[in-house]
Amino acid sequence: MHSLEDLRAGRLNGARQLRLCAGLGEFPREIFDLADTLEVLDLSGNQLSTLPDDLPRLHRLRILFCSGNPFRVLPEVLGRCPQLEMVGFKSCQIERVPAEALPPRLRWLILTDNQVEVLPAAIGRCTRLQKLMLAGNRLRSLPPELAACTRLELLRIAANQLTGLPGWLLRLPRLAWLAYAGNPFCAAVEQAAQGADRADPVPWHALALQQVLGEGASGVIHRAAWQDGARCRDVAVKLFKGAVTSDGLPLNEMAVCLGAGDHPNLIPVLGRIAGHPAEGHGLVMALIDARFRSLAGPPSFESCTRDVRPGYPVHPDAALRIARGIASVARHLHAQGINHGDLYAHNILHCGEGRAVLGDFGAASFHPPGDPGAAEALQRIEVRAFGCLLEELVERGADGPEGGPRTALASLQARCVDPDPGARPLFAELEQTLGRLGEGA
Template sequence: MHTLAQLRAGQLAGIQRLQLSCGLTEFPPEIFDLADTLEILDLSDNALSTLPDDLPRLTRLRVIFCSANRFTVLPAVLGACPGLTMVGFKSNQIREVPAASLPPQLRWLILTDNRVEELPAAIGACTQLQKLMLAGNRLRALPPQLASCTRLELLRIAANQLEELPDWLLGMPRLSWLAYAGNPFSAADEQAADAATSIAGIPWERLQIGQKLGEGASGVIHQAVLQQTGGQQDVAIKLFKGAVTSDGLPRCEMTAFVNSGDHPNLIPVLGEVLGHPDGVHGCVMPLIDPGFGNLAGPPSLESCTRDTYPADKRFSVDELFGIACGIVSAARHLHQRGIMHGDLYGHNILHCGRGRSLLGDFGAASLFAPDGPHAAALQRLEVRAFGLLLEELMERCDLPAATQASLTALQAQCVSADVGARPSLEEAERLINSLRA
């Protein structure tokens, strides 16, 4: 975090990333003094409502964050910044997205938790778009021109007012991670799931909170001790961050999590937190062995949609097959129960280093009817996500030539641009298990 005093004193000359959060109501003109080097500008958590018309003077600017400000319109000047690839205006009061506000090289647009009712047809011209985050708005429909964004891989449209899931959306060639829970078209499936299951309530006073274990888009996970009759149990607690997360609604996450059922490669849920002093929602899970860690790191600003790994990360053949077999089995199990995970990523997988893996974080999960009209397309959408995970594992493993050839062929089928040509998860699981044997 930088200060306005540092900026005005010229102490930040030459920096590439500037972060200011100091109650700004106007754009500091001194920022233009950094035009020769500034690439990432973060003005989140201020009180801004406009950006200057000469913003394109920041000729090297690639990324801008203005979350938690007071914008009601996405500034049109953004579209005049030719190098801008990432725009983040989460948690403002934005109602209008002008066609002129979309930069030509846009890869990543975040408008989560605003009041947007309509997207411009011009979004179809953003042919480099890979990541579009729109959860928690008031969209009633998606513009069909979005189908022209054939590089789109991640889409968050949960917690809107969408009446249908367009057929063209599920045919997009690279779409891999989709979250749509909390819309009118999904309400019947969610209500049926809520009615079909129940979850134990765990009073807050029975929980003793310990150290923070991790944090994701939807919540923070803490270690805790659960006081029970006759003893105590070490557990983990996920406390949701707010009414709307980057992926959707905590209520929908809980519904999917509770309905996930028992599977050796899924993290189970013990109960729901009751009576938190601040009214925060949360769930209680068994404490996972500390020998487990995240398989990968989340995407970076540069990788956009792909997970990150240490440069020297390697997997043995046994580890690769252990992870791949476990995750494809868990995903297939979820699909049989009418749940699309929506975030099938390495950073949501815990791995013990010996091939055992656990898929967690249902923040982007959505429900569907297994016999419904969209069931097959939704499942093959997630097959692509599995194919990308398999590719990441293979890149970091020395496989025998014959096995490499077979897995490469399967991986290529999983990520086929023709959604209908992809194998089912059942077929993928069968082949991987045969190769493992």
């Protein structure tokens, strides 16, 4: 965090990044002193409702965050910023998105948790768009012009007022990560899942929370001791936040977790918290061995839709076992009518020997009821995400010998990312193919 005092004193001259959160009601003109260097500007958490008309003077600006400010309209001046690629206006009060507000080089647009009812047709001109975050708005439809955004890979449209998924959306050539829960078209299946909840209640007073193991957009995971009758068990407890997240609604995530069933590559759900003093929601889950770690880091500003690789390799044989396990659990989820929506290496925990579990159901959605064609199309979209995972596993196993698992995974990966979604294999075939490869490894 920077200070307005340092900015005005010239102590930030030459800065490439600037973050100011000081209750600002107006855009500080001193920011223009950084015009020749500034690339990332974060003005989140202030009281801004407009941006200056000469904002394009920041001619190197690539990333702009203005989340948590009382904007009513996405500022039209954004469309005149020549290098602007990432725009974040989360949790403002935006009702209208003018066509003129869309920058020509836009790659990543975040409008989560606003009041947008209509997207302009001009979104179709943003042909570089890769990531579009629209959860928690009031959209009743998506503009068909969005079909021209053939580079779009990640789309979050959960918790809106959509009445269906348009056919053109399911045919986008690069779409891989899709979240749509909490819309009217899937309300019936979500309500049925909540009504069929058979999870054992775990009394809050029987849990003793310990250290935090992790925190995501939808909740916080604690290590805990569960006094289960005469037995004390070490468990993990996920306490859900109440607000809409970048992926959707936490309660939808909980419903999907409870509906996912049992699988060796899922973290077992042991029960649902009952009697929380603040009426909060949470799940009690099995505690994963401390040796397990994330397969990768989440995407960065630069990588946009690709995970950031950690510094350790994965042996090709272990990579093959990971791939088979994730294909198996993805096949299982789709058989339960669930689209994970966030099948990424950073949501996979592994022990280094090929044992892996898939987590983070924040973007998961139930298949639209009564539409087997859409269910298969959604699975083929997720297969593309699996193809991106295979690509990373192949790269991480670069020290392995040519031929064998490494070459086989590379060949399978190419099929999974075919630009024609209908040409991609389904997870049942992938699981079988990877099983045969494992037998020959």
